Amino acid sequence: MSLAPQVQTQSGSQGTPAIELRGISKAFGPVQANKDISIRVMPGTIHGIIGENGAGKSTLMSILYGFYHADSGEIFINGRRTLIPDSQAAIRAGIGMVFQHFKLVENFTVLENVVLGAEDGALLRPSLAKARAQLRQLAEEYELDVDPDARIEEIGVGFQQRVEILKALYRRADILILDEPTGVLTPPEADHLFRILRNLKAQGKTIVLITHKLREIMDITDTVSVMRRGEMTATVATRDTNPAQLAELMVGRKVLLRVDKTPAEPGAPVLEIDNLRVVDAKGVERLKGVSLAVRAGEILGIAGVAGNGQSELLEVLGGYMKGTGTVRVKGRPIDIAGHEDARDRRDAGIGHVPEDRQQAGLILDFAAWENIALGYHHRDAYGRGAMMDQAAMKADTADKMQRFDVRPPNPMLAAKNFSGGNQQKIVVAREIESGPDLLLIGQPTRGVDIGAIEFIHKQIVALRDQGKAILLVSVELDEILSLSDRIAVMFDGRIMGEKIAADTDANELGLLMAGITEGTA
Amino acid sequence: MDRMPRWADVLLVPLISLLLAAVISALVILAIGQNPWEALKIMVSGSVGSTYGWGYTLYYATNFMFTGLAVAVANHARLFNIGGEGQAVIGGLGVALIALYIPWPHWSLALLAAMVASAAFGAAWAAIPAVLQARRGSHIVITTIMFNFIAAALLNYLLVGPLKPAGTMETATASFPEATHIPSFRDMFSFGETILFRGTPANITFFIAILACLAVWLLIWKTRLGYEIRAFGFSEGAARYAGIGSTKIIMVTMLISGALAGMMAINNTLGEAERLILNAVEGAGFIGIAVALMGRSHPLGVFLAAILFGILYQGGSELGLTLAIPREMIVVIQALVIMFTGALDNMVRMPIERIFARRRARTPLSPPGPTLHPPGRVAPSSTPGTAATE
Structure with missing residues (x-):
């Protein structure tokens, strides 16, 4: 397959595009986030924009929504040249945006959130009455039913997202931009969202879907544009392409989409957890009696929607949260209730790639060589007595950077100056x-480019093949499915079920992730 | 890449801040009908133009080094220790107690004992806010400020009561015995008939301050403890992940910080006053904040900033003696310098960062921006060393 951009005539290219961008460029300091981007989105279509993290998708959409100003280029909405200096102008032009992180007032009701910022006058009551009527109408038209009087904090993530869509529609948006909308949804919720989007499309709305998930692009879009390093590398009709080709266009070279691994040869149990409970600082029980075991030479994947206790599981095992219950590593009990010391866990043979490398795994202002010692800085390899041996640390870092292909391989560079993928490689190398x-590993490839994902997955499998036990937590179901040997699904602080990876699929796991077991279904 | 080159961070920004303070000071001096150029000349010659001037300048600088280091060490753990003033006051109490109540055979032993006592007393005074922060989450800024008042009140009580010699009216302890008098610069550097640093308070403590700078540098950048302090300061989350206990770091850092502030008392109490007086610290604890800010919490920066503030203090008092400038004006000038180098640091820093960012943007990449540059690569050699202007 050739790498040349295959710009094809789009379906229905006759007529005026709903959105047309011409030659949009935007730089942030030395970083050229968008380079001379031109794109035409036809009305009544779902147009996907796909690219790796940092490819410039979000920047482009922020320009369209008036958050950023393009350094150069023009925007045409329905054929008319439009200046979008701020989001108010975008709303006036009929553009609505659903952000990845919702912008809702938690303790307001759905109705109040919808009206917020679009009140007709100083008095709230008439606006609310009008909105209530309109909301009912919109709900019927698009399958967007939400209780208008429910508080945001009381409704689920899927419903919150619908409120965001309703907000845009209430403001008469004809063009809807959704930024990574399925990141926080369970598979059934994502399916529902897609039904809503198809409905909206049938009613003539134009939808731009930003995502890095190839499957979503193939499922729902009519046209797809691929971005790479700030440039639009191709725009193709979805029916004329396939995931492999899109991945290649995203990365710029051929990539292996599945993980190459042999069947596991599990040995003795390394990690045994029995009835683990965790209560967080607010008094909320986050883990409600988790029991599981990971054996040597296997990868146990924990699937689940973010926020169902996976983070707490990692933090308790990693030694910086307290819990009750018994945890054994290689048969030796770990004191999870008494004191919380991550250093003891490391000395007990637990490595930990934390979910959030920027807040926990790395100190962004530290140089790479300082980060390589993080958590291991007390070890003899890095110094004698009270003093640190900086030369040894730097040499060790250079060595690890070379073996884990960290680019640039410069130990003196601050962690914040590496790309997400290379930051993650530093953490993975260290652990x-x-x-x-x-090895505890949380969200190993969040915000990591496809090339680095491939590399990190290989390292994890190689560690497994050395007979080590791996506990993998990821909200990416595809990652769990392709990497794990066994899969445990977490919902609301409990393990809903365990499956052999080879014998299950996204549908079965999706139901468990939503808390539905055979018994209750 | 970092936002700007290191030299701009450590030299250019403070220099521009200083210049701004100087310009506004000049305007104020003009406004009261005096000649700013004359004033500058008097300040410079009064502070560094003679060994007499240096004798005072370095005395002040020594105070500021200790309090500046105290703030700097705490800063590395992202703890804002505003209590240097109180810790130095209590450090003075420690010095006074050992000097008055233990008969020392030689000044060197007294000096060693004073180092230990001032550090211990200062650390103890910092320990209470530290415990409250580490265990109870009481904000250290609030508690350390409050402890400044408590320290002042405590000293007040002691100096009108228990520590005041009978029959005197002064709020001060008795003078320390002869054997505790540590060498002044005059003792150390005068030879034969030539007497240098005559009548000035600078003393051997200056060299202890330099050693303290060195020790802090080693601590912060070369030891495992320093690594932990910096890790905690940059990211509490990462420190937790790495098994670096917050209680330990907060306690240890504040103890070191308080000890450094307390050690200032060697200079002003043992070295200069040779007895404990009220208000001996004279605001040096607060100047330490500006010194640490200007010195970017680096011991070398603290050293240089302390000398600069020493010059300002000594130059300022010379100004009051010679020109018809009211004493309050000197406070204004000093305040302007503190304001620009400390509080308004970002006012200068951000535009400079932007200039460097813009300059870098033009060199490696080729943004076809709306500016007047022709599209295409700007030769990297086109603007070396010259300030970029749009």
Whole structure:
């Protein structure tokens, strides 16, 4: 397959595009986020924009929504040249945006959130009455039913997203931009969202869907544009392309979409958890009696929608949250209730790639060589007595950077100056090279480009093949499915079920992730 | 890449801040009908133009080094220790107690004991806010400020009561015995008939301050503890993940910080006053905040900033003696310098960062921006060393 951009005539290219961008460029300091981007989105279609993290998708949409100003280029809405200096102008032009992180007032009702910022006058009552009527109408038209009097904090994520869509429609948006809308949804919720989007399309709305998930692009879009390093590399009709080609266009080279691994040869249990409970600082019970085991030479994947206790599971095992219950590593009990010391866990042979590398895994202002020692800085390899051996740390860092293909391989560079993928490689290198018996790894490829994903997955599998136990937590179901040998699904602080990875699929896991077991269904 | 080159961060920004303060000071001096150029000349010659001037300048600088280091060390753990003033006051109490109540055979032993006592007392005074922060989450800014008042009140009580020699009216302890008098610069650097630093308070403590700078540098950048302090300061989340206990770091850092502030008392109490007086610290604890800010919490920066503030203090008092400038004006000038180098640091920093960012944007990449540059690469050699202007 050739890499040349295959710009094809779009379906229905006759007529005026709903959105046309011409030569949009935007730089942030030295970073050219968007380079001379031109795109035409036809009315009544779902147009996907796909690209890796940092490819410039969000920047482009922020320009369209008036958050950023393009350094150059023009925007045409329904054929008319439009200046969009701020989001008010975007709304006037009929553009609505659903952000990845919702912008809702938690303790307001659905109705109040919909009206917020679009009140007709100083008095609230008439606006609310009008909105209530309109909301009912919109709900019927688009399958967008939400209780208008429910508080945002009381409704689920899927419903919150519908409120965001309703907000846009209430403001008479004809063009709807959705930024990574399925990131926080369970598969059934995502399916419902897609039904809503198809409905909207049938009613003539234009939808721009930003995502990095190839499956969603193939499922729902009519046309797809691929971005890479700030440039639009191709725009193709979805029916004329396939995931492999899109991945290649995104990365710029051929990538292996599935993980290459042999069947696991599990040995003795390394991690045994029995009836683990965690109550967080607010007094909310986050883990409600979790029991599971990970054996040597296997990868146990924990699937689940974010916020169902996976983070707490990792933090308790990693030694910085307290819990009750019994946890054994290689048969030796770990004191999870008494004191919380991550250092003891490392000395007990637990490596930990945390879910959030920017807040926990790395110190962004530290140089790479300082980060390589994080958590292991007390070890003899990095110094004698009270003093640190900086030369040894730097040499060790250079060595690990080279073996884990961190680019640029410069130990002196601050962690914040590496790309997401290379930051993650630094963390993974540190934790894998510490020689753990058990590796905890959370969201190993969040915000990591496809090329680095491939590399990191290979490293995880290689560690498994050395007979180590791996506990993998990821909200990316595809990642769980392709990497794990066994899969446990978490919902509301409990394990809903365990499946052999080879014998299950996204549908079965999706139901468990939503808390539906055979018994209750 | 970092936002700007290191030299701009450590030299250019403070220099521009200083210049701004100087310009506004000049305007104020003009406004009261005096000649700013004359004033500057008097300030410079009065502070660094003679060994007499240096004797005072370095005395002040020594105070500021200790309090500046105290703030700097705490800053590395992202703790804002505003309590240097109180910790120095209590450090003075420690010095006074050992000097008055223990008969020392030689000044060197007294000096060592004073170092230990001032550090211990200062650390103890910082320990209470530290515990409250580490265990109870009481904000250290509030508690350390409050402890400044408590320290002042405590000293007041002691100096009108228990520590005041009978029969005197002064709020001060008795003078320390002869054997505790540490060498002044005059003792150390005068030779034969030539007497240098005559009548000035600078003393051997200046060299202890330099050693303290060195020790802090080693601590912060070369030891495992320093690594933990910096890690905690940059990211509490990452520190937790790495098994670096917050209680330990807050306690240890504040103890070190308080000890450094307390050690200022060697200079002003043992070295200069040779007895404990009220208000011996004279606001040096607060100047330390400006010194640490200007020195970017680096010991070398603190050293240089402390000398600069020493010059300002000594130059300022010379100004009051010679010109018809009211004493309050000197406070205004000093305040302007503190304001520009400390509080308004970002006012200068941000535009400079932007200039450097813009300059860098033009060099490696080729944004076809709306500006007047022709599209295409700007030769990297076109603007070396010259300030970029749009």
